[in-house]
Amino acid sequence: MALLDLLVYPDKRLTKVSQPISEISENLKQFILNLEETFRSFPGCVGIAAPQVGRFERVVLVDISHKPQHDNHGFLVLINPEISSYEGSNVGREGCLSVPDYTGKVERAVSITLEALNEKGEKKVFQMKGYEARAVQHEIDHLDGKLFLDRLVSRRNALSKRIELST
């Protein structure tokens, strides 16, 4: 296994659209292991996309299980991921390994239906909500050459989830 070099904004390659995977090759499996090792080397990070390390293929890894307060499906290898339905929207704060020292508010769908192949090439369908759905939408954006910077909302835009403390 090996740590892969991360592309950092304003590297123009981060705007490239990634290509679908047509075959789960041995080379791809090895790449996924390296991508996971790279991902694990950033504690607190919840996802990584192949184009962030310069491989422009539609593969992302997501794992929010270290934040057990959020519903999650554990560690996910998502190949050719497609979101088939979106529901609701809210604003949350995001950061990105490829955009150091900056976080901002981004509007995302609250719930999604996600279809993807796993590392064995099996088709999977997931219903996701909240934090995990946000992470997946952030990572799939990378496959389309988009960063959270492209989706920032105003600093003055309030976060929508609120805890009422008084009447």
Place this chain on the structure above:
Amino acid sequence: MLTLVGKDRNGIVAKVSQALFDLNGNLGETSMTRLGGNFTIMLMVCVPEKTSIVQEKLQSVCDEFELFFHLDEIEGELHQHIEPDVRISIHGADQAGIVARATGALNEAGLNILNLESDVGGQPDSPVYIMHIEGVAGKGIDSLEKALQKFSRENDVVAHMTPIDTMVG
């Protein structure tokens, strides 16, 4: 740090930033916003020229736009952002001392304020005060929540608190 204020009108930002660019100034982080009928700028700028030359150039722009400005030498300290972990919104009928009491209570409960924005809305004869605060809960969320509940009860305002869990992908 350039601090600048004056009656709001079109073109202030363009004119001021052009003047600084003409001095080979390099802008850092800024906050530029309309407060009531005024326009305000807090702006970090690194200028190779002497302060007296910057003063002179800015004075001519400010005379034209009837603005007041002030320059202070500061350390940049860029690339050291602190992430907020809590957001607090407070609103209610405007009352004297509301900001002092709110921020006093929150400070005691461990809040380090990173950003505060407040607006006066409602009718002129019954104004409403709306405040949004983002910061770091130095003594934890529970401490802040208790303080906010007490503050809300004692001051007859509505207060919401939302933990901020920044997602890094």
